[in-house]
Amino acid sequence: MSEGMPDTETIKAFNNTVADEFRANDGKVGGQFEGADLLLLTTTGAKSGEPRVSPLAYFRIDGKLLIIGSFAGSDVNPAWVHNLRANPAARAEIGNDSSDVTARELPSDERDELFTQITAAAPGFAEYQAKTTRVIPVFELQPAS
Numbered sequence: 001m002s003e004g005m006p007d008t009e010t011i012k013a014f015n016n017t018v019a020d021e022f023r024a025n026d027g028k029v030g031g032q033f034e035g036a037d038l039l040l041l042t043t044t045g046a047k048s049g050e051p052r053v054s055p056l057a058y059f060r061i062d063g064k065l066l067i068i069g070s071f072a073g074s075d076v077n078p079a080w081v082h083n084l085r086a087n088p089a090a091r092a093e094i095g096n097d098s099s100d101v102t103a104r105e106l107p108s109d110e111r112d113e114l115f116t117q118i119t120a121a122a123p124g125f126a127e128y129q130a131k132t133t134r135v136i137p138v139f140e141l142q143p144a145s
């Protein structure tokens with residue numbers, strides 16, 4: 001883990017608290033996510049095979065449902081990125097709706113174009129990118145076929 005990043009158990013506990021609030025309030029939460037477009041992404045742990053729930057900001061651009069692996073500008077990707085790369089099948093909850101999705105990591109040219117639009121809407125993501133040398137990945141969540 002990068003310096004200053006919470007440990008895995010702390011992250012898991014935080015995610016579970018946000019997920020509980022999300023599910024109890026039709027997809028609305030307070031705190032740092034208040035007013036944000038938030039979804040719950042359930043991935044399969046790449047090592048554990050266990051379900052992992054992550055609350056994530058999302059964007060809809062050009063008909064695409066997009067999530068960003070910023071991890072607040074950490075030098076490592078969040079665990080859910082690793083999980084999706086190992087197994088792109090996931091479940092997304094938005095409000096009261098829940099559906100199976102397949103994640104597609106955007107290739108660099110498409111990612112760069114959409115990341116510009118994302119940072120125009122949410123400048124914090126540009127700040128996160130500026131804090132790290134890694135390219136922050138962007139995934140499109142497509143309905144599972």
